[in-house]
Amino acid sequence: MAGQNPKQPSTQYHHHVAALAFPFGTHAGPLLSLVLRLAAAKPDTIFSFITTSKANSSLFSQTSKASAFLNVKAYDVPDGLPEGFVPSGHPEQLIGFFLKAAPANFRIVMKEAEAGSGLKIGCLVTDAFFWFAGDMAEEMKLPWVPLWTAGSRSLLVHAATDLIRQRVLGTGGNAVKTLEFLPGFSKLEVADLPEGVVLGNLESPISSLLHKMGQELPKATAVAINSFEEAEPDVVNELKSRFKKFLNVGPFNLASASPPLLEDDSGCLEWLDKHKPASVVYISFGSVVSPPPHELAAFAEALAESGFPFIWSFRGNPDEILPNGCDKSSLNGKIVSWAPQVQILEHAAVGVFVTHCGWNSILESIVGGVPMICRPFFGDQNLNMKTVEAVWGIGVGIEGGVLTKQGAVKALELILRGEAGNEMREKIKVLRSLARSAVEDNGSSSKAFNSLVNIVTKHEEV
Structure with a gap:
């Protein structure tokens, strides 16, 4: 080179x-x-x-x-x-x-x-x-x-x-x-x-x-x-x-x-345009580690049960992970191999970001004004999660530290339907404003x- x-x-x-x-x-x-x-x-x-x-x-x-x-x-x-x-x-x-x-x-x-x-x-x-x-x-x-x-x-x-x-x-x-x-x-x-x-x-x-x-x-x-x-x-x-x-x-x-505008080959942004403000779940666990298959299956079950619309940036073959009898077409969302994350998080329709809590993802979520559900894996991610949850109050850790159907539904309901979600959105707006001023x-x-x-x-x- x-x-x-x-x-x-x-x-x-x-x-x-x-x-x-x-x-x-x-x-x-x-x-x-x-x-x-x-x-x-x-x-x-x-x-x-x-x-x-x-x-x-x-x-x-x-x-x-x-x-x-x-x-x-x-x-x-x-x-x-x-x-x-x-x-x-x-x-x-x-x-x-x-x-x-x-x-x-x-x-x-x-x-x-x-x-x-x-x-x-x-x-x-x-x-x-x-x-x-x-x-x-x-x-x-x-x-x-x-x-x-x-x-x-x-x-x-x-x-x-x-x-x-x-x-x-x-x-x-x-x-x-x-x-x-x-x-x-x-x-x-x-x-x-x-x-x-x-x-x-x-x-x-x-x-x-x-x-x-x-x-x-x-x-x-x-x-x-x-x-x-x-x-x-x-x-x-x-x-x-x-x-x-x-x-x-x-x-x-x-x-x-x-910042370069990334290609949106899967039509994620156009799809988001059809949804109400703060109603869509965006899921991405970064490019290094993924949750184990049983956690991914549990989260898919939570999405199917709750019915929330979602975009899932999924590495690997989703057909191998989705629970038995869970047809992709029955899910109210898009599963894509890659998504323009920055643009998605800045879209008004996105209401919550399910993330591994890597630092870049947290900054992108703050700039987008989107509260987080955190499933950390290693390194600084657990510390980042506690900062998001306990210090800033702009997200929650997943109950028990691993994705379960019940814990995921509870976290999704809290942020997308509960008053706590609105409070998080107000707090993250303050951080976003400080970031823009900086x-x-x-x-x-x-x-x-x-x-x-x-x-x-x-x-x-x-």
Whole structure:
């Protein structure tokens, strides 16, 4: 993928920024979104976007927005897998190999990018997972700007892991159940924390990575995040006190100059036009994990019994999952293999979003003004759910933590027919308004983004 865009004369550019992307899950997309915004703001700067060929291929397709930017070039970094490697199907194994080889591999590719552009790299913008980039930036005497692609609450948990372990594990394990010693956490409990902080395997590769990241981020020139300050002011203020600079530059789905309108091949938006306001259920569990088949079947039964109209973005073959005797045509909705989520959530007919509680999905739901029913799986998703439910009051967790027919019907009725649903809609309108204000010209996210542009393109030895 290197040299995918035609080489430009080096005189056209005055700065060179290397962006190092984590190629797993949904990490690389948000980093590329940020790079494209920076590239639009600074056309005299060249951005070398470095990740695996697999990730680059999907991000830099011919139809992608990225292909229009002459000052953004994709470079491939090896995936670190040994020759003849046969994957076990466990993603942590692939991540482990990639990370072990990443520092040396990134250094080699950055040299190629410098040779290709004729300009020395002046700044490292990386996924926050790459805690080792701090050492690289120090060696190269460059600013380091990590991007945290999730929410500020989960970031504070990883930045404060040592304190949390001291308070929770240092007192016999069960003595402290709430987290009120952290600003903004009075409504959360130890059980809400991501696995690997105080519960589960504290030495797993991901747990170790996040712990090390939390310890290293304070030396970054600035930490950027896909969020807006007004969403969680207490948490943001605490992070500002821990980092040299903490820049909320989102929500990316609002802040991008012109988010691309995605094709609606299944006619979802036209179908929504025929429905009453706040009456339709939208279901999507993201692109990484799905609930097990018995939960999906239970949810299909809940939809059939309640009769609510729905759009279900379904990965796999629905015929293998739907309960016996449940004919798709008897359901009052659309089951599609892919849906334009942002546009669907902004449609007035959508009344509730059934989600895994990934951070991008939560931001899209806030911007759309749609309350959530949450079925989290791993990582920060449980913490996000408790934020949605207990802190913001804009959604509910599924009863018992797993999808059952009875629990799903209860949650759907609560939000689509109950007064509680109207209250959630009012609360989410306030958050949506704050998000929109943040990205306006004098808004907090716009000011933070201007500060980020200055850091990234003004190279002074650090």
